[in-house]
Structures are given as C-alpha cells and as structure tokens.
Amino acid sequence: MNSLLSHPAVQGGIAPFVVGLAVVAILGRAKLGGLAVPVGFCVAVALLSGIAFSPLTATRKIVLLALVAPAIGVLVDLVFKCGRTLAVLIALACGALTVWAFWSVLHQKTAAQALLLGGGTAAFVAWVVWATLALAGQPVRAGAAALMLGLGAGVSAVLAASALLGLYGIAVGASAGAFLLWQMVTGHKIAAGATLTLPASLTAALLAAGALVLAELPWYALIAIAAIPLATRLPAPDRLPVWVQAFIVSAYGFVAALAAYALTLRASAAPG
C-alpha cells in the first residue's frame, strides 16, 4: 500500500481524481461539488510533500492560499452573488497575494526585476482568476477550464523542471476532471460557482507562476495558460448532450494547454 501511495501517478493523478469523484458524489447536490478540486489538491499535497507551513516558503504559501480559497469561494456563493465588481475585487486581491507568495524571491532582485516579475505574475494570476470566475455559472465550461488550467500548469511545470509543482498542478486537473466526468456520466450539470472556479484558477495560476519564478517556465508559456479560460468560452451548443459539450470545450482548452507545452519544450530546446 505504501509503495502504491508513493508512486507519483497515484499521488498527483489517481488519488486526487478518486477523492474528487467522491466529493462530487457526496456534495454535488448541496452545490458544493466544486470542493472536489481543493480536497483533491490537499490529498496530493499530503501524499507528495506533507502539509507543513514552516518555514513558509513560496510553494507552501501557494498551498496555504489553495486551502483558503475554497472557504472564500463557498462564502461568495452562499452569501454574496459573484457579480462583476466582486469578481474584479477578488481577482485583484489574488494578484496582490501573488506578490506576497513570491516575496522571498522578489526581495532578492533589483527593483526593476522585482517590479517586472512581481507585476507580471500578479497580472497573470489576477487575469486567470477573473476569467475563470466569469464561468462560475456555467458548470461544464468551468469544469473544463479548471481541468485544462490544472493540466496546462502541471505538465508545463514538469517540462520546466519542477515535478513537484507539476504534480500539484496535475492534481488540480485530475480533481477538476472528476467534477467534469460526473456531469458527463450523469448527464446533469452540477453547480460550479466560485466554490470551484476560485480555488481551481488561483491554485493553477499560482503554480504556473511558481514554475516561472522558481523553475524554468518561459514567461510566454503563461500567455498560453492565460488563454485557457477564454478558449473554454468558445461555442458549444447547449442542445448537445452534456458529455459532448464537455468534450468540445475541453478540447478548446486543450489547444491552449498544448500551446503552453510546446512553448515550454521549445524553450528547453535552447541551450541551457
């Protein structure tokens, strides 16, 4: 059993997927199916590196934010209505938290470098969160965006030399995949809301930014990842069965994720 749980495919893929599926099955009717992503991510972190916050490294700050985000997401869904203004405020807050997450690196750089890196990653995270929150009322598109954001950030991070950040990202994708698969199999849409979109987008975006700051992800791969939530907005007729809609919008997102992989591989082909 221990050797099974120490296998990276189980830690970053199978375990978060199975746990995510269980969460959707149990909490889907209560409109909390979106918790599949943070719970699945949490399982992956526990298996891969253990949940610890001391010393509070950049990676651990990402984990901490990923664990706080669902609470905010549930609060937004239950108490507030996630309108445009609130979505913008949440996205801006996520941008600011990005600077906090990477402060240990930013403060070692010159002011110009820190401004460029901090400002760039903050803008990237804010954009991804805002664009994904806009899908909160469309469970299939939200699930597809979360799936492809996780896989896009995860596989890109692996290619950028960090298997840990990569497996964290793949865990987001796997648990979001469970959320999407449940809808495809049952044929019924389940509420996504900020409960799904906020933790999924914030975690995936921070992991991609982490692969840029801490590993070797080229900055332009972030542009392709940022396009994923936009890609999942492309047309997919509502009259089609849920599984077909899910397949189509996931394919849109996959094209953007594929672009991120290609850009990262292209950068790695350059002399190191």
Added chain:
Amino acid sequence: MSRRLAACLAAAALPLAADAAPENYVIDPYHTYPYFEVEHVGMSWVRGRFEKTTGKFTLDAAAKAGTVELTIPTATISTGDNERGERARARDEHLRTPDFFNAVEFPTITFRGSATKWNGDAPAEIQGQLTLLGVTKPLTLTVLNWKCGPDPRTQGKRYMCGANATGSFKRSDFGMKFGVPAVSDEVRLWVGLEGFRQ
C-alpha cells in the same frame, strides 16, 4: 619589588599569550568543496558537489577551541549532468528547483560549527548547525584528517590548514521530501576544505 616581579612575569608570558591566541583563516573557494551522495532507486550512489564555497574558520589549538563557518551557493550544484540532450531538462537543473534545493528562493546553504573533539592539536569532530531550505538542524562532521603548515606554493610565506570531514543527514528533516524513497532520504556528506591564515 613585588611589582617588578609581576611585570617581569607578565612580560615573559606575552609570547605564550600570543601563541595561544585564536588564529583566523579564510576559506580558499578553489580548494573547498562540499560533496554529497544519495542512493538512486536502491541501485547506485549518485554523487555531486557545490562550488565557490566561502567562509572562515578559527583555530586555537592550545585552548582546544575552533569554529568554522561555510556559505555554499546553492545554484552551483553539479552532479555531472548539465546537458539536456534529448530531455526537457538536465538533472542539475531539476536539483535547483523547489523539488530539491530551491536555489532561487534559498540561494545559500550555511554551516556554522565548533570543534568539540580533538586529536592532539587537530580537531577531530565539529558539531554545528546546517541551514538548508530555511531550516536549521544540528549536523556533526567527523574530521578524517587535519593538517596545517606553510603553503609550499609560496615558499612558506603563507600559512594554511586543510582538512577532510564527513557526516550525514536526512534531507526530509529540512523539508526536502520529493522523490523519497526512490532518491534516498539519507544524504552522505564529505567536505574538503583549505584556508589561509590571516
């Protein structure tokens, strides 16, 4: 009379006092290398080293006291695999990421210790604190050999000391858990160091 005697005794003791004073040495980064080895998938040992190590040590053989401070630039890690070839990344690039040494966030590894056991005039054991990935834990180095003398390259104008020491630690104690057990938790360490007396 007694004042004169005391003054004479004090004057006579001055050279001894000078001999007993701690000597300060600066690390020679070109001949100081921390080496490590870890077991890979239970099959073989992968070895690596860090370069451009800086620091200092003090030595007071008469008082059986000594201290050492080493600062190791994390990004200089080398296991002999820097070429990507057909792969997306080389092993040394992977070792610099948050999976292992997180070189961007933690650019240095430090060791500060004191000689706690002596073999004649030479330190035999150094107990200290290793700071890796922002975590500080005790580390004991056993000194395999310690030698001091004139630097033969300067016709004896410069005085130097050199030593080899070894120890081990568990990387998971420092939060470096990725890849355990495929890449062993235990890290064996060898430090070869040289320093010039100031």
